[in-house]
Amino acid sequence: MRCLPCGEAGLLVELDDLEQVLALHAALQEVSPPGVVDLVPAARTLLLQLDPALTDPGAVAEVVRSTTLQPGAAPEADSVEIAVVYDGADLAEVAEHTGMGPREVVRAHTGQEWRVAFCGFSPGFGYLVAQDDRLHVPRRSTPRTRVPAGAVGLAGEFGGIYPRESPGGWQLIGRTDATLWDVERDPPALLVPGTRVRFVEVEA
Structure with missing residues (x-):
């Protein structure tokens, strides 16, 4: 995966495929990293919107890189x-x-x-x-x-x-x-x- 700053309060994570996007999305919903206010998945990327008063892209990128992905994982949903x-x-x-x-x-x-x-x-x-x-x-x-x-x-x-x-x-x-x-x-x-x-x- 590749983590890139996005604007003034965002981190864009580039992944290999949709399965990895869904797995990372599910994992981060479970972890709830401090300062992450929203997760926006796409076909090959996941955008993390941040509260700059609570965190920064570098700190969140470390959390993302250390997150274990479980293929097929999905959070409870409506x-x-x-x-x-x-x-x-x-x-x-x-x-x-x-x-x-x-x-x-x-x-x-x-x-x-x-x-x-x-x-x-x-x-x-x-x-x-x-x-x-x-x-x-x-x-x-x-x-x-x-x-x-x-x-x-x-x-x-x-x-x-x-x-x-x-x-x-x-x-x-x-x-x-x-x-x-x-x-x-x-x-x-x-x-x-x-x-x-x-x-x-x-x-x-």
Whole structure:
């Protein structure tokens, strides 16, 4: 890993892969290093936001380097169920990519627990990971200029839900009425890093 100062009150930790990011995130949540006020995971990095009155990047970097990583470790987190209508425009294409039928794709999507690895792209957008790699599919060769809010998609090793209408290149397999981002809610995002997610199929 590599530890780099980030701004006036941050430490950016670069890691080899997402598994190491998740392991370090879980370990630091357990340790709670003094002066670390927030942890922001991404695909290959973990940003530690610091209180400069209590610590400095050098001291926190020493803690990070001495932390033992346990692959697969995950802190206790909230669990949510998300109702999905599986009628996405790319469901048949996903079935072709995976070698499964459309109904098998739905069963694979609903038959396992997903976890929010990190957030980004748009407020409320969580990048979800799960164990079944049969659902790893490429992004669309041509992104859509408009993807509706609530669209449920797959891209690479991730699953996700579009919180609002936006352009996007993910393979769409369904849709949900769940509100992913609400400024009146605390926290505003339904899906925050660590959240466990179960998808439940419902009729249109």
